[in-house]
Amino acid sequence: MGKEAIELFRTCIPVFQTLSDPHRQDILLLLSEHSRLTVNEITDYSQLSRPAISHHLKLLKDKGLVTVEQQGTLRYYSLALEDSVALLKQLLFIVERDCIKP
Known part of the structure; x- marks a missing residue:
């Protein structure tokens, strides 16, 4: 496996x-x-529970998988998968190119 694939695995x-x-x-x-x-x-x-959901949302937010929008006292969560999906697509491309023999 190439160095680029290993680095992408580590990044993912x-x-x-x-x-x-x-x-x-x-x-x-x-x-x-x-x-x-x-x-x-x-x-x-x-x-x-609400605290458990909040904990999971914090982890998802920290990894850039969701975003938060504050409106008054409410915080709205929505998906933000673009960067992670692009990274995973890049990993799949490199793995297919370097690791799968035709």
Whole structure:
């Protein structure tokens, strides 16, 4: 495996770790069905507590997978997958090019 592929794998580790949790996957899928939601709205769809949802949203925000928009006292969360998807596409391209033999 080439150095470029290894470096991309290492760069993708935080995204993989964040996406590996089923609750965070559920939150991302829920946000994909709605343009934006508050913590309370997300909690209404989940069996998790509000603090647990907030924790998962913080991790997703820290990795750039969701964004937050403050409107008055409400914080609205929405998807922001573009950068992560582009990174993962780049990784797949390099792996296909360097690691899969025709």
